[in-house]
Amino acid sequence: MSTQLTTRRILLQSAMSVGALGALAQSITAADPVAKKIQVKDGAVILFQGDSITDAGRNIGAAEPNAEKALGYGYAMLAAGKLLRAYPQQKPLIFNRGISGHKVPDLAERWEKDTIALKPDILSILIGVNDLWHTFAFGSKYKGTVADYESGLRALLESTLKALPTVQIVLCEPFTTRTSDEFKPLAEYRAVVQKIAQEKSFLLVPFQAAFDEAIKVAPASFWAPDGIHPSPAGHDLMAEVWRKAVGI
Amino acid sequence: MSTQLTTRRILLQSAMSVGALGALAQSITAADPVAKKIQVKDGAVILFQGDSITDAGRNIGAAEPNAEKALGYGYAMLAAGKLLRAYPQQKPLIFNRGISGHKVPDLAERWEKDTIALKPDILSILIGVNDLWHTFAFGSKYKGTVADYESGLRALLESTLKALPTVQIVLCEPFTTRTSDEFKPLAEYRAVVQKIAQEKSFLLVPFQAAFDEAIKVAPASFWAPDGIHPSPAGHDLMAEVWRKAVGI
Numbered sequence: 001m002s003t004q005l006t007t008r009r010i011l012l013q014s015a016m017s018v019g020a021l022g023a024l025a026q027s028i029t030a031a032d033p034v035a036k037k038i039q040v041k042d043g044a045v046i047l048f049q050g051d052s053i054t055d056a057g058r059n060i061g062a063a064e065p066n067a068e069k070a071l072g073y074g075y076a077m078l079a080a081g082k083l084l085r086a087y088p089q090q091k092p093l094i095f096n097r098g099i100s101g102h103k104v105p106d107l108a109e110r111w112e113k114d115t116i117a118l119k120p121d122i123l124s125i126l127i128g129v130n131d132l133w134h135t136f137a138f139g140s141k142y143k144g145t146v147a148d149y150e151s152g153l154r155a156l157l158e159s160t161l162k163a164l165p166t167v168q169i170v171l172c173e174p175f176t177t178r179t180s181d182e183f184k185p186l187a188e189y190r191a192v193v194q195k196i197a198q199e200k201s202f203l204l205v206p207f208q209a210a211f212d213e214a215i216k217v218a219p220a221s222f223w224a225p226d227g228i229h230p231s232p233a234g235h236d237l238m239a240e241v242w243r244k245a246v247g248i
Numbered sequence: 249m250s251t252q253l254t255t256r257r258i259l260l261q262s263a264m265s266v267g268a269l270g271a272l273a274q275s276i277t278a279a280d281p282v283a284k285k286i287q288v289k290d291g292a293v294i295l296f297q298g299d300s301i302t303d304a305g306r307n308i309g310a311a312e313p314n315a316e317k318a319l320g321y322g323y324a325m326l327a328a329g330k331l332l333r334a335y336p337q338q339k340p341l342i343f344n345r346g347i348s349g350h351k352v353p354d355l356a357e358r359w360e361k362d363t364i365a366l367k368p369d370i371l372s373i374l375i376g377v378n379d380l381w382h383t384f385a386f387g388s389k390y391k392g393t394v395a396d397y398e399s400g401l402r403a404l405l406e407s408t409l410k411a412l413p414t415v416q417i418v419l420c421e422p423f424t425t426r427t428s429d430e431f432k433p434l435a436e437y438r439a440v441v442q443k444i445a446q447e448k449s450f451l452l453v454p455f456q457a458a459f460d461e462a463i464k465v466a467p468a469s470f471w472a473p474d475g476i477h478p479s480p481a482g483h484d485l486m487a488e489v490w491r492k493a494v495g496i
Contacts, residue, residue: 057316068305068321068480077321078329081484088466088481218336232316233336236329 037203037247038122038168044092046083047118048076049107050126050172053229053238054098065093072096074230078239079124086248095120103131103142104152111156116163123160123167124205124242127153128174128189129228136182146185150192157196170246171197175208177220178227205245210237285451285495286370286416292340294331295368296324297355298375298420301477301486302346313341320344322478326487327372334496343368351379351390352400359404364411371408371415372453372490375401376422376437377476384430394433398440405444418494419445423456425468426475453493458485 040046045065048054056074064070066084071077071094080094097114099106104127107115115123131149134142144152160167173190176183190208197204214223214237221227223234230238288294293313296302304322312318314332319325319342328342345362347354352375355363363371379397382390392400408415421438424431438456445452462471462485469475471482478486 066480068483071321071480073316073319073321073325077480078326078484081326081480081487084470084479084481085484085488088462088470091466091470094480214336218339222332222336222339231332232314232319232325232329232342233332235316236326236333239329240333 037245038170040083040087040090040092040248041121042090044087044090044121045119046080046092046094046122046124047115047120048079048094048096048098048124048126049115050076050098051102051130052098052100053129054096054126055100056096056098056235058096058098060099063095065095070096072098073232073235075235075238075242076124078235079242082239082243082248092122098126101130101134102127103134103144104128104149104156105144108152108156111159115160119164120167122170122246123164124170124172124246125156126172126174126205126207128193129176129186131174132183132186132189133228146188146192149189150196153192154196157200169200169202170205170242171202172205172242173207173209175211176227177211177215177224183227203246205242207238207241210241285493286418288331288335288338288340288496289369290338292335292338292369293367294328294340294342294370295363295366295372296327296342296344296346297363297371297373298324298346299350299378300346300348301377302344302374303348304344304346304483306344306346308347311343313343318344320346321480321483323483323486323490324372326483327490330487330491330496346374349378349382350375351382351392352376352397352404353392356400356404359407363408367412368415370418370494371412372418372420372494373404374420374422374453374455376441377424377434379422380431380434380437381476394436394440397437398444401440402444405448417448417450418453418490419450420453420490421455421457423459424475425459425463425472431475451493453490455486455489458489 053074054076056072056076058072059069062070066080071080076096076098083092083094095118107127128149131144135144157169171193173193174186176186194204211223222231223237224230301322302324304320304324306320307317310318314328319328324344324346331340331342343366355375376397379392383392405417419441421441422434424434442452444450459471470479471485472478
């Protein structure tokens with residue numbers, strides 16, 4: 001529901017009896033709090049791409065849409081439940097193709113098979129924390145820079161739009177609750193995502209701000225025990241932020 | 249937020265500028281739509297008990313609270329996410345001890361170990377569809393009647409209240425989207441649950457009504473492919489119904 005419509009409803013009630021206000025409040029509370037931003041047509045294919053946060057323990061051998069084991073334990077599965085319940089008549093087909101440990105170059109290697117071939121109508125991408133993390137952990141074998149991240153991500157997006165001109169792209173901010181100096185540059189990776197989303201008018205999912213707020217009410221470990229991989233509470237938070245960002 | 253408080257907020261805004269109405273609507277929309285009915289104290293133990301619908305693919309070897317793999321893919325995990333996010337400061341400890349195929353007599357056998365020993369502050373139970381189903385399927389070996397279901401369930405609940413006098417019990421309706429004559433008696437099992445909940449002032453989770461409504465907008469198979477085990481959409485629906493019933 002748009003703010004304008006909400007405003008109109010609230011204004012309308014000034015002419016109503018006090019007794020009717022409870023019902024009105026219910027109707028406001030129950031209403032969709034945001035304008036729908038994605039278009040979900042009949043049988044729409046919705047794809048979640050990313051790393052371990054998206055993967056979230058899914059069964060990689062389970063390729064079918066809308067299946068619990070194929071969706072994993074994380075925000076992608078939670079968002080899938082919300083999507084399916086929001087669009088029962090359109091019956092979207094929801095896939096998760098996140099793979100643990102992946103960075104932009106890993107996505108690039110499997111993009112044709114794992115993204116383009118599925119012909120998504122809506123594509124949500126969460127990638128980037130490993131592009132930084134793997135430069136200073138796990139043997140520091142990865143040498144990519146934030147500039148490599150940007151050019152690699154842009155190339156992926158351009159090839160996607162070329163193959164699927166009507167795809168609706170949702171870009172998710174890479175995030176962390178870690179505050180060590182090594183992780184500070186993640187802000188630059190996030191700025192890349194924000195800049196591309198703005199340039200291309202893609203929907204942006206502001207995960208970092210959500211976690212920044214969340215850690216004011218409970219310790220970072222409550223939301224993501226290792227600062228990278230969310231707990232069930234963290235995944236629930238992510239799914240809610242994702243839902244609001246895409247307007248379902 | 250109570251209806252009274254909502255009403256007061258709405259009334260207050262009549263003195264506000266139109267420009268402020270958007271913010272007010274946000275505050276109303278974001279507010280808790282129902283009064284809290286469960287009490288979640290610091291470190292509260294919350295336990296989901298039941299059959300395969302509760303189990304939902306959990307890793308039975310994973311005994312710890314709040315862990316994705318220990319919570320499964322179903323409504324219990326989804327509800328756990330909502331609970332954890334609603335009570336970040338209380339940090340509840342949430343367990344799933346549903347086991348596929350179980351009936352009331354199966355719960356009774358493992359009740360001491362799997363329920364009483366965990367000392368739940370809040371105990372949610374969903375049991376009953378197998379108590380009927382196994383009388384006419386899977387070799388029809390089970391001979392229990394609805395009277396056995398009632399006496400067995402009452403005995404479980406009495407032993408629980410004796411051991412844990414302050415436990416808050418949430419009774420969930422057994423449900424199905426199957427309409428064959430064989431499943432019609434499930435209404436009697438459901439009536440038992442409703443009766444006990446009313447007698448004892450336990451919270452009741454009206455799953456059947458939710459599925460009855462849901463199948464008006466999409467086929468039963470969309471919500472539960474086999475009529476018993478929910479899809480991700482069905483589990484998401486269940487978690488939302490559970491959330492509303494317990495008032496979080």
